[in-house]
Amino acid sequence: MNDERPTSRISGFFKMSQEERYRALIDAQILTEEDVEYLRPSGEIGFDTANHMIENAIGVLELPLGLGLNFLIDGKDYVVPMAVEEPSVIAAVSHIAKLARPSGGFKTEYSGSRMIGQIQVVGASDWDATSAAILENKARLLAVANEFEPGMVARGGGAKDIRVRLIEEGKYQSMLIVHLVIDTCDAMGANMINTMAEGVAQEIEKLTDGRILLRILSNLCDERVAVARCRIPFSELGWRGFSGEDVAKGIELASQFAEVDPYRATTHNKGIMNGISSVCIASGNDWRAVESGAHAFAARSGQYSPLAVWWVEDGHLVGEIEVPLAVGTVGGPIRFHPTVQLVHRILRVESAGELARVMAAVGLAQNMAALKALATEGIQRGHMSLHARSVAATAGALEDEIDDVVKHLLKCQDIKVDRARRILFELRNSQL
Incomplete structure (x- = not known):
C-alpha cells in the first residue's frame, strides 16, 4: 500500500456482493489480497448472515466465549455464557458465585417488562388544554397504538398507559412529552x-394545535428493573491471610466510598457492567442500550451513584443490586445467529425476566469480586496474572509454554507482548 490515504467514497458498495466488495477494497488500496483471505468468514456466521445483520459487511469479528459457573439463582443452577475480551471477568464471577452458593446463592426479583415510548409535542398554545385532551382520549389512543402490534397484544403485552410531562426549562422551548407505556x-x-409511538403520534397531533416532533423509545427503562441479593457469612470470606470479617468490612467501606463519591461510583459500576454486558453480548442483546439505561438509572437522584451496595449485618456480608435491564429472549440476532441460539440453550431461561434476573446476579457477583480484590491484595495482582496469560498467547506461546512465559513476565513486571516474545525466544533456545 502507498502512504496516501485511500478514498472513502466507494460508489454502490452496499449493493455489491462479497467478492465485489473485496475487489473494490483491493482496488482502492484499502485491503490487500492477504487481508481479504483473513477476513473471509469461516465460522458459523457466513457473509450472507453478517450482511443481513449490518450494512456494508466485510467479515466477522469474534470474541472469546466462556462460561460463568457455580451460579445458584432462586434455587436453580445456571451455566452463564459470557462473551468478553477482558481477562479475569469470568474467573471473578465464578469465584463469587461459588462463595455465595452454600448460603443460598442469589435471590432475585423483576419488576416487569414495561418500557416507554416518548412523543414530543411542541408549539401548542395551551399546554393545560393539550394535556387534558390527551388524557381524556387515553383509551382511544391506547387502542390505536395496539393496532400496530396485535401479536404483542395477543401475548399479553402492548400499550398499557399514557402519561404526560410538561417540560419548561428556562431558555429552552416549552414542550409536552407523552409517555406511551408498553409491555414488551x-x-x-x-x-x-x-x-x-410513530403510529399513535398522528392521533395525538389531532388533539393539539401544536406539532409532533420526536417519536422514539427511551432507554431509561426504570419500570423494567431487576434486583439481585446475596448474603454470605464471614466464614466463607477468609482470603489470603485476611479474616472473613476483615474482608467483609473492607468491602463495606469500599461500597460506602462509591455511595458518596461519583468518581468512584463510575468505576464501581463499570465493573458491574463487565459482567452484565458480557452476558448481553453472548445472548444477542443490545449492550449499548443496557449500559446507557444503567448509567442513567444510577444518576436518577441527581448524583451518580452505585448500582450495587454492600453492608455488614449479623456476621454476614450482604449485597444488593438494582439495575434496569431491557433484554429479550426473542427477536433480533436471536432469530438467526447460531451461536446466540446455542447460548440460549445453555442458559435455559424461559423469559426475558428470567434472563434479566440472571444478569443482575452476574453483575452483583462481578462487583463483589472487584471490591474483594481492592479491599485485600489490590485488584492489579490477580488481574495482571490473567492479563499475562493473554499476552503470552498473543506473543505466540503454545499451551505447554504459557505458564513459563507468565512466570517470567510476572517476575520482571513488564507485561508486554515484546517482552513475552523475548522470553519465549530465550525459553525455546534454553537460555532461561
Whole structure:
C-alpha cells in the first residue's frame, strides 16, 4: 500500500456482493489480497448472515466465549455464557458465585417488562388544554397504538398507559412529552415501541394545535428493573491471610466510598457492567442500550451513584443490586445467529425476566469480586496474572509454554507482548 490515504467514497458498495466488495477494497488500496483471505468468514456466521445483520459487511469479528459457573439463582443452577475480551471477568464471577452458593446463592426479583415510548409535542398554545385532551382520549389512543402490534397484544403485552410531562426549562422551548407505556413481554422491544409511538403520534397531533416532533423509545427503562441479593457469612470470606470479617468490612467501606463519591461510583459500576454486558453480548442483546439505561438509572437522584451496595449485618456480608435491564429472549440476532441460539440453550431461561434476573446476579457477583480484590491484595495482582496469560498467547506461546512465559513476565513486571516474545525466544533456545 502507498502512504496516501485511500478514498472513502466507494460508489454502490452496499449493493455489491462479497467478492465485489473485496475487489473494490483491493482496488482502492484499502485491503490487500492477504487481508481479504483473513477476513473471509469461516465460522458459523457466513457473509450472507453478517450482511443481513449490518450494512456494508466485510467479515466477522469474534470474541472469546466462556462460561460463568457455580451460579445458584432462586434455587436453580445456571451455566452463564459470557462473551468478553477482558481477562479475569469470568474467573471473578465464578469465584463469587461459588462463595455465595452454600448460603443460598442469589435471590432475585423483576419488576416487569414495561418500557416507554416518548412523543414530543411542541408549539401548542395551551399546554393545560393539550394535556387534558390527551388524557381524556387515553383509551382511544391506547387502542390505536395496539393496532400496530396485535401479536404483542395477543401475548399479553402492548400499550398499557399514557402519561404526560410538561417540560419548561428556562431558555429552552416549552414542550409536552407523552409517555406511551408498553409491555414488551419477552422482547427487548425497541422496534415495536418505535412503531407504536410513530403510529399513535398522528392521533395525538389531532388533539393539539401544536406539532409532533420526536417519536422514539427511551432507554431509561426504570419500570423494567431487576434486583439481585446475596448474603454470605464471614466464614466463607477468609482470603489470603485476611479474616472473613476483615474482608467483609473492607468491602463495606469500599461500597460506602462509591455511595458518596461519583468518581468512584463510575468505576464501581463499570465493573458491574463487565459482567452484565458480557452476558448481553453472548445472548444477542443490545449492550449499548443496557449500559446507557444503567448509567442513567444510577444518576436518577441527581448524583451518580452505585448500582450495587454492600453492608455488614449479623456476621454476614450482604449485597444488593438494582439495575434496569431491557433484554429479550426473542427477536433480533436471536432469530438467526447460531451461536446466540446455542447460548440460549445453555442458559435455559424461559423469559426475558428470567434472563434479566440472571444478569443482575452476574453483575452483583462481578462487583463483589472487584471490591474483594481492592479491599485485600489490590485488584492489579490477580488481574495482571490473567492479563499475562493473554499476552503470552498473543506473543505466540503454545499451551505447554504459557505458564513459563507468565512466570517470567510476572517476575520482571513488564507485561508486554515484546517482552513475552523475548522470553519465549530465550525459553525455546534454553537460555532461561
